[in-house]
Amino acid sequence: MLKALTEQYGYLFEDELLQEINKVGIYKELSEGTKLIEIGDYIKSMPLLIEGAIKILREDDKGDELILYFIEQGDTCAMTLSCCIGNSKSEIRAITETDTKLIMIPVEKMESWLGKYKTWQQFILQSYHDRMTELLEAIDTIAFLKMDERLFKYLKDKAMVNHSDVIHVTHKQIAGDLHTSRVVISRLLKTLEIKGKIELYRNNIKIIDL
DNA sequence: ACATTAAGTGATT
DNA sequence: AATCACTTAATGT
Numbered sequence: 324m325l326k327a328l329t330e331q332y333g334y335l336f337e338d339e340l341l342q343e344i345n346k347v348g349i350y351k352e353l354s355e356g357t358k359l360i361e362i363g364d365y366i367k368s369m370p371l372l373i374e375g376a377i378k379i380l381r382e383d384d385k386g387d388e389l390i391l392y393f394i395e396q397g398d399t400c401a402m403t404l405s406c407c408i409g410n411s412k413s414e415i416r417a418i419t420e421t422d423t424k425l426i427m428i429p430v431e432k433m434e435s436w437l438g439k440y441k442t443w444q445q446f447i448l449q450s451y452h453d454r455m456t457e458l459l460e461a462i463d464t465i466a467f468l469k470m471d472e473r474l475f476k477y478l479k480d481k482a483m484v485n486h487s488d489v490i491h492v493t494h495k496q497i498a499g500d501l502h503t504s505r506v507v508i509s510r511l512l513k514t515l516e517i518k519g520k521i522e523l524y525r526n527n528i529k530i531i532d533l
Numbered sequence: 534a535c536a537t538t539a540a541g542t543g544a545t546t
Numbered sequence: 547a548a549t550c551a552c553t554t555a556a557t558g559t
Contacts, residue, residue, distance in 0.1 A: 469547095470547065493538090493539060493540085494539075494540065495538095495539075495540095503547075503548080504547080504548055504549070505539090505540085506540095506541090506542090506547095506548075506549075506550090507547060507548070509539095509540060509541060509542090510541085510542085510547095512540095513540095513541075513542095523540085525538095525539060525540075525555080525556060525557085526539075526556095
């Protein structure tokens with residue numbers, strides 16, 4: 324674990340901090356589709372991503388989901404931070420998008436490190452900032468972009484976090500993530516295909532033009 | 534061969 | 547952009 328840790332965070336944190344993380348952190352490997360955080364959960368540890376990606380979802384009162392953003396390697400979950408500090412329930416759901424390797428840090432530690440390590444503090448503030456920016460982007464996307472643009476952005480994001488041009492999802496799943504109906508997705512995908520931006524297969528979509 | 538699930542399409546609101 | 551109704555195609559048993 325120390326090796327993976329150094330590779331991913333070595334340039335950010337001093338050795339002493341890396342040692343501490345190595346000592347108290349719990350290394351985990353999660354397979355795709357694992358629920359990390361559920362809405363209403365109290366969070367007692369925060370994840371440091373080593374490899375893979377996590378998608379962050381919001382849910383409405385009817386149980387319909389909506390994607391907020393993805394978290395990739397080198398990131399942490401800002402929502403976790405605000406939950407920990409306020410000792411409140413999670414407002415979001417986190418599900419692994421791909422097979423993921425991460426380290427869980429107990430909340431107490433992460434709080435005490437804030438004062439102890441400058442680099443840690445910077446890291447936390449930076450990821451808070453990054454997440455805030457992404458949230459604003461997400462809001463723009465939902466509020467101002469049309470469905471076809473949202474879909475295209477979704478495909479790009481998805482391709483990015485998977486490091487692959489081929490995404491395997493059904494139209495139905497996309498519809499769920501984007502909070503629309505399957506028929507709409509099918510139609511929009513069709514037009515994207517005609518424009519030569521993607522290729523459609525069953526359970527697979529290939530991105531041609533990013 | 535049959536049932537199930539994914540995807541495509543026209544029409545309507 | 548959403549919903550309905552229906553068709554077609556791919557996959558599993």
